Amino acid sequence: MPRPSTPLLSPDRIRSTALAIIDRDGLDGLSMRKLAAELGVQAASLYGHVRTKDQLLNDIASSILSTVDVSGFDVDWREGLIRCARSYRAALSSHPNIVPFLAYGPAGRDESLKRLDILHGALVDAGWSRREATMIAAGLMYIVFGSALSSFSSGFSADPADYSGRYPHLDRAHLLPGVARELDHDSFELALAAFVRGL
Amino acid sequence: MPRPSTPLLSPDRIRSTALAIIDRDGLDGLSMRKLAAELGVQAASLYGHVRTKDQLLNDIASSILSTVDVSGFDVDWREGLIRCARSYRAALSSHPNIVPFLAYGPAGRDESLKRLDILHGALVDAGWSRREATMIAAGLMYIVFGSALSSFSSGFSADPADYSGRYPHLDRAHLLPGVARELDHDSFELALAAFVRGL
DNA sequence: GGGTTAACCTAACACTGTTCGGTTAATCGG
């Protein structure tokens, strides 16, 4: 195919298609060839619009992080922490398959740093030392990312035989997958509330 | 090479060499060919001792998880939670490069379930409902895995220019890498203490 | 001592991300 009259590709189209594949097939389900095929194009053509696959993932990650809202600190620092954490988790759990990639180096992304900066400043304004503010922000990230990895309830089997007998206290763990979403949410809320209350 | 007089390979030797490579070169730095080369062997020979690379990683993960100690619940459930979380984190941070793999489905591993079962039982014995016990255990795992991903302080740049001006409250973030280990540890302890106190 | 098995090998398959060189259409300058 020669140069088409109207371009088939654009960074935006590539990003949104890639994210759709990740949502559907998982992080490992995204390959440049599959992405290209879904766009009606050969793999090599993508590299005219995207520097590298890693960069593509970083751009997608940034666009997800840019939806995080940290504007709740004018009321109360506790309330600000809670709102920030909820917003962060909502952003991550809207595209859970990309979280493992995101969990590597969120601190280095501009979209993440901007929000971290606000959070840090608000905590210092509330009377915490700089070091304490850093640690509190870190702790909040632990809970957000730990819960967003959703490695917990969704990691259980739905087969009762996997638990009964061998794990006396987990005899109803096979019910977890059915309520995974709700339970993960409630566990996150509990952890968040306990953390903020305990500060 | 024909069949050697004394076998060159054993599951144990394969596992420990693989873990050494992961510790040295990261999770992506482990390939079956490199592992084989390090063992003085061709890649195909590994498959006589190991079913698949994923299974190999799972075995390594299980051996790491088996070092987690959950024996502190006879004193007090709060103290038990804290000791369990510390032991868990110590196990993970002794081989940080494998944590991303571990974070996917720790709930499904036998070594993990055994410990989760004890934790769950201890919380129920302490008076928590089954559902509360599940959520508390989940919350503890959030903090443990969130901190073990160490995506926080080690993700910062050591170059002051990356922060000054752009992020008013992060003007000393370039110092973080130098104290990453200590800060990650203290942040974990703070998050853990706040969480347990807030319950 | 012969048959079986275990442990290794070579070669290959189907994939991966990425690059190089080529082809053609759109676009811009005069």
Add this chain to the structure above:
DNA sequence: CCGATTAACCGAACAGTGTTAGGTTAACCC
């Protein structure tokens, strides 16, 4: 309107991945 440049795509290739099939030979058992 024509010529040069550039933008957008493609085909083929490279080095790497996990994994399998089939072959070779030494160790082991009866």
